[in-house]
Amino acid sequence: MLSRNKSRNQTQKSPQQRFLFVFGLIFFLLYFALGIMVIFWKQLPLQLTSTGRLAFGLLLIGYSFLRFIRLIQKNNRRGNEE
Numbered sequence: 001m002l003s004r005n006k007s008r009n010q011t012q013k014s015p016q017q018r019f020l021f022v023f024g025l026i027f028f029l030l031y032f033a034l035g036i037m038v039i040f041w042k043q044l045p046l047q048l049t050s051t052g053r054l055a056f057g058l059l060l061i062g063y064s065f066l067r068f069i070r071l072i073q074k075n076n077r078r079g080n081e082e
Contacts, residue, residue: 013078017078021071021075024067024068024071025068025071027067028064028065028067028068028071029064030064031060031061031063031064031067032060032061032064032065034060035056035057035058035059035060035061035063035064036057036061037057038053038056038057038060039053039054039057039058040057
């Protein structure tokens with residue numbers, strides 16, 4: 001009876017889904033931090049001009065947000081299916 005009254009938002013995710021969600025969040029943060037590092041770290045071991053560093057850093061930050069949006073959409077889709 002109790003399981004019938006649970007809403008979709010209250011159902012627990014499987015350990016695999018939780019792991020993949022956390023793993024996706026970690027990679028979002030890693031790409032975001034790498035983009036910030038590329039932009040602001042002056043002694044970066046890559047030979048790039050300041051414009052190149054800014055462009056590459058913004059590309060990494062944009063990619064991190066793209067991954068985050070896809071992760072959230074996939075997470076919402078899985079939640080609606082259950």
